[in-house]
Amino acid sequence: MSGPHPDDVEALPQGEVDAPGAPPGCRGRLVETARLHWRTTDGGDAADLAQRFLTAHGLPVGDLTRPARHTHTGEGVCGAALYLSAAAATHTIGVSPGAPSPAPALPDLAVVVYRHTDRPPPPPPASPRRWRVGPWRESWTPAAHAAAVDAVRAAIARGDVYQVNLVGHAAADYTGDALPALARLAALPGARYGGTLTGPGWALGCASPETLIAVEGGRLVTRPIKGTRPATPAGRCDLLGSAKERAEHIMIVDLERNDLARVARTGSVRVDELFAVRRWCDLWQAESTVSAVPADGLGLADLLRAVCPGGSVTGAPKHAALAQIAALEPVGRGAGMGALGWVAPGRLDLGLTIRTAAVDGRRLHLWAGGGITWGSDPAAEVAEAAAKAAPVRALLAAG
Known part of the structure; x- marks a missing residue:
């Protein structure tokens, strides 16, 4: 059902909850409420709608600084999966x-509230049809992707932007039950936000390693x-030795510092770790940790407005980078480059939906890209995006 209203819960499949960030000890005993x-196109503000809906269903997120504790017992509300495109x-x-x-069947905001139960529902029956993925069709050719990289470099030369993240899309027809295939993505090494979320006519699977925003130990x-x-x-x-990669990385760290500063206690923003190299599948990736003390009374809506869309998938300055993205990318980002995770009493943990696939009707979708700076080589950027998509494609293709 489109629009800012609850769907008919009884009409939805209700297997074991697999949303990223859901408490492991609760997953087998949760039901959707x-x-x-x-x-x-529905009008209104997604951040405000999410905050009001969660609060109305027993998850007060109007003040994230208020102490709260999750309970694994009883039949009360456990938490909610939150997806924002x-x-x-x-x-x-x-x-x-x-x-x-x-992928027009996917909503741009999905909030699903779960409660504990002593009698979890049985898993939905599997499709009798064999899982099969057809040929992938790219939304832009390698030449078109490379031309977009050159266009960003020209914008940087003009002084319009410093960095822009360009994202490509591919789609394939499929047969069979998509949910088990999407669920397999959680097994990819480094998938910190591995999990799935489903709705009428759509589903998405995530293998993201990247924290968009979390509240940990009283810090954002x-x-x-x-x-x-x-x-x-x-x-x-x-x-480790690339001056180009380090400069690109530090631009985004500075952007994230500025984003957090908008909703943080004055003087509390800090870089806890800079340019740490970690592994995701068969790739090394550089990661930093930025944190801050939330400002008094900070609510979920203001936090989402401050950090979304994520700096690492937009660029710097953010608004100027978004203008370049809108002009250059041939299709929308769908389920990619958004937010997906878990909100609960005393807990907020949202991952960035990179390394994420979605199904919309009978089509499977995947997005991948990378950050472009003046020093970017177009052919290398095309190859990097393909390398990021390759492990996800391979696992989705497995029978």
Whole structure:
């Protein structure tokens, strides 16, 4: 059901909850009690809608600084899965999202509230049809992708932007039950936000390693990832020694510091870790940790407006980068480059939906890209995006 209203819960499949960030000790004993779907065409503000809906269903998120404790017992509300598309995030800050999504069945905001139960529902029956993925069709050719990189470099030369993250899309027809295939993505090494979320006619699976925003030990935490090399000893040395990658990374760290400063206690923003090299599948990636003390009375809506869309998948300055993205990317970002995670009493943990696939009707969708600076080589950027998509494609293709 489109619009800012709960869907008919009874009509939805209710297997074991697999949303990223859901407490492991609760996953086998949760049932859905309410959900909200919203699209940018419905009007209103996604951040405000999410905050009001969660509060109305027993999850007060109007003040994230208020102490709260999750309980694993009883039949009360456990928490909620929260998904916010990149288009919803740009809409929330008053920026055009650009081209329409190639997966229109997916909502731009989904909030699903769960409660504990001693009698969890049985898993939905599996499809009798064999899982099969057809040929992938790219939304832009390698030449078109490379031309977009050159266009960003020209914008940097003019002084319009410093960095822009460009994202490509691919789609394939499929047969069979998509949910088990999407669930397999959680097994990819480094998938900190591995999990799935489903709704009528759509589902998404995430293998993201990147924290968009979390509340940990009373601090707001974001962990931007920027900089990629093959997971070989030579690749690690190359990443650590690359002045281009380090400069690109530090631009995004500064952007994240500024984003957090908008909703943080004055003087509390700090970089806890800078340019740490960690592994995701067969790639090395550079990650930093930025944290801050939330300002008094900070609510979920204001926090989402401050950090969404994520700096590592937009660029710097953020609004100027979004204008370049809207002009250059041939299709919308759909389920990619948004937010997905868990909200509960005393807990907020949202991942950035990179390394994320979605199904919309009978089509499977995947998004991948990378950050472009003046020093970017177009052919290398095309190859990097393909390398990021390859492990996800391979696992989705497995029978």
